[in-house]
Amino acid sequence: METEALSDYPFPGGRLELEGEYRQLLRRRPVARVTTPTGDLAWLVTGYTECRFALESARFDRDLIAAPTGPRQQEATVPPDAFNGMRLLTEAGIAGEVMRHLSRRRVAQHRPWLRRFAHRLFTDMISSGPPADLMADFAAPYPLAVMCRVLGLSVARQDGRLPRPDEERLAHWAELAFSFNSRGAAELHEGWEQLRAYLADEVARERRQPSGGMLSTLVSACDDKRVLSDGQLLDVTALLLTVGHKTLTSFLGLAAVDLLRHPEQARRLAEDPAGLLPTAVEELLRHVLIEVRGVARIATARVELGGAVIERGDLVVIALHAAGRDPRCFTDPDRLDLAREPGTEHLAFGAGEHMCPGTLLARAQITAALEALAPRLPTLSLAVEPSDLAWTDGLILRTPTAVPVTW
Numbered sequence: 001m002e003t004e005a006l007s008d009y010p011f012p013g014g015r016l017e018l019e020g021e022y023r024q025l026l027r028r029r030p031v032a033r034v035t036t037p038t039g040d041l042a043w044l045v046t047g048y049t050e051c052r053f054a055l056e057s058a059r060f061d062r063d064l065i066a067a068p069t070g071p072r073q074q075e076a077t078v079p080p081d082a083f084n085g086m087r088l089l090t091e092a093g094i095a096g097e098v099m100r101h102l103s104r105r106r107v108a109q110h111r112p113w114l115r116r117f118a119h120r121l122f123t124d125m126i127s128s129g130p131p132a133d134l135m136a137d138f139a140a141p142y143p144l145a146v147m148c149r150v151l152g153l154s155v156a157r158q159d160g161r162l163p164r165p166d167e168e169r170l171a172h173w174a175e176l177a178f179s180f181n182s183r184g185a186a187e188l189h190e191g192w193e194q195l196r197a198y199l200a201d202e203v204a205r206e207r208r209q210p211s212g213g214m215l216s217t218l219v220s221a222c223d224d225k226r227v228l229s230d231g232q233l234l235d236v237t238a239l240l241l242t243v244g245h246k247t248l249t250s251f252l253g254l255a256a257v258d259l260l261r262h263p264e265q266a267r268r269l270a271e272d273p274a275g276l277l278p279t280a281v282e283e284l285l286r287h288v289l290i291e292v293r294g295v296a297r298i299a300t301a302r303v304e305l306g307g308a309v310i311e312r313g314d315l316v317v318i319a320l321h322a323a324g325r326d327p328r329c330f331t332d333p334d335r336l337d338l339a340r341e342p343g344t345e346h347l348a349f350g351a352g353e354h355m356c357p358g359t360l361l362a363r364a365q366i367t368a369a370l371e372a373l374a375p376r377l378p379t380l381s382l383a384v385e386p387s388d389l390a391w392t393d394g395l396i397l398r399t400p401t402a403v404p405v406t407w
């Protein structure tokens, strides 16, 4: 077994295609030694089975990666309390109550509005072009307004997009929170504090005039149950707001590019959206390469995994997007096949204790977006070569700066 560290993780270069390094690792070394940008050693897990094991095993801990000592995946991050917001909610005994706002029933109640809103954004985009930018006109404003509405923020009480200044500020703060080795600790701290101050106004308004949204539940946990401090309330709200929309913004932009690069698949979706949507959503979640750095854990015991011996205290980086391309688990994994038979479940939302609690809301938004986009797909195309797309680098997720489209 080769155990020497490969240089530089994340691997440079890759955007729309899976980097060659991952392909080699998937074939030969599903758990391999790499060096992170901080110069620390880590185990990079790429194989599907190994990734799932690491996500589901209690011997790999997520909270410990915020510890001040030990190997690190990146230099600076948002404050640890914010990072471990879900643990705060669990310890406060209110995780179930807060997450009820993301339940099947609640998401079903949002669905008609999600459809109308997606349809309206695409209609506005079409009437203002061609050309248009699918990021600015859809992928950025849509999930942001949705998450603000789920939280119950006053800024989303109107039925459509947020006012532009709010959109811009919230997108900027979310981008800081999702940065990866591109910003200093002071800048991240300042951005997070500004976001907290913005949300403090919303909390004050919520106390005067409850919205009935997620923020109502959080404020009541703070004021009535006294299980969250004011500071924790702001951290958790900021976390939910940022993770609840930023992942989708990147995903929707990348999914649109993926579809437009596969016109025969896009045409099939346009011909039979109702029939194809359920498998199309899951296939795009598997196929879209969204991760830049993978999710991290610290080993709490010695573990043998994928032929490697991981010691207690080692940093483990789980490359969820590479797992979705593991040929041992997916037939012809690089092919986008919107009708792919359901089989091995992708890991786009993670697995185990920290699996994304927003999967139903995310799937509902992706479905509504594809429904609205499907009829336009046969005439829609990228207005630039895929290789000329501009990218916002320095984030934990691959994110096109713009997706120029024409028709």
Ligand code: HEM
Binding pocket: 062, 084, 085, 086, 087, 102, 239, 240, 243, 244, 245, 247, 248, 251, 295, 296, 320, 347, 348, 349, 350, 351, 353, 354, 355, 356, 357, 358, 359, 361, 362
């Ligand atoms: C396409 C959209 C989305 C993707 C791909 C995604 C992906 C993920 C992944 C992979 C994790 C696990 C991280 C880990 O294991 O360390 C996660 C966690 C999380 N996601 Fe999502 N997510 C999406 C949408 C959402 C939405 C809409 C929400 C709504 C609030 C949300 C809230 C969260 C939260 C709070 C966590 C932290 C869970 C914890 O710490 O235990 N996500 N997400």
